[in-house]
Amino acid sequence: MKKELKTTSESQPIELESDEDMVVDMTEMNVTKAKDVKEQVAVVPNTKDDEEEDDDEMDLANFNAGAKQTAKTKKRKKGIIYISNIPKHMNVTRLREILGEFGKIGRVYLQPEKKLGDKAKKNKRKKYNIHFTEGWVEFESKRVAKQIVPLLNNKQISTRKKSQFYDSLWSMKYLPRFKWVHLTERMNYEQAVHKQRLQTEVSQARKETTFFQNNLDKSEHIKKLAKKAKKSPNIAKAKA
Incomplete structure (x- = not known):
């Protein structure tokens, strides 16, 4: 429905829109505004989510790098050398000082000489003589x-003439696929064998002493019986 209004200035009438037409126009405007808002929302990036994803990626990269570094450190293998001849006056501290110039040293073990008899008793309290x-x-x-x-290998231990190791040569060998566990197992085995040998020697000595003591007791018993036998005929003659 359209209404006509007459004005004094203009001869032509002005047409006004009805209420229904105005409602339709308003709904169209609201729809277009809603579309524009959706488009703007779609265009604006979600910065918080992106930052969180970037942080997660950085943490994952740092974790992988740390894992690689730890794997490299774990894969680092140690090497063991064997020295077949140790010169006199050489000990663990001096050996560390000499070989420590070439690289970092871990564990060191030196096999002491086995001394028997009077020498072992004399040098028992003197550690520097080992x-x-x-x-x-x-x-x-x-x-x-x-x-x-x-x-x-086969080189002078020290090139100084005043050194105690001037006349001594290195005699060493690299042990491939040899670990410190193998050395400890060997030492434990040698200790067990030595202990078993001592036990057998002690048991054998005990057997010998018991056998000797039994023979001694038997001989004394036989002597006593012989004395009694000698005394018994003399006693019988005296009674007769």
């Missing part, structure tokens, strides 16, 4: 252990 026969040195780097053997 002489070592052989030794094992563990390097933190396997590469250093491999390189040091051809570098020092």
Whole structure:
């Protein structure tokens, strides 16, 4: 429905929209505004979610890098060298000082010389007189252990003339696929064998002493019987 209004200035009538037409126009405007708002929302990025995703990716990358570094450190293998001849006056501290110049050293073991008899009793309280026969040195780097053997083997331990090791030569060998656990197992085995040997020797000595004591008792008993036998005929004659 359209209404006509007459004005004095203009001869033509002005048409006004009805209420129904105005409602339709308003609904169309609201729809277009809603579409524009949706488009704007779709265009604006979600910065918070993106930042969280970036942080997660960075944490994952750092974790992978740390895992790789730990794997590298775990894969680092140690090397062990064997020294077949230890010169006199050489001990663990001096050996560390000499070989520590070539690389970082881990564990060191020197086999002491086995002394028997009076020498062991005399040198029991004198630790500086202990002489070592052989030794094992563990390097933190396997590469250093491999390189040091051809570098020092059959060479002078010290080039100074006043040194105690001037006339001594290195006699060493790299032990491939050898671990410190193998050395401890060997030492435990040797200790067990030594203990078993001592036990057998002690048991054998006990058997010998018991056998000797039994024979001694028997001989004394026989002597007593012989004395009684000698005395008995004399007693019988005296009674007769």
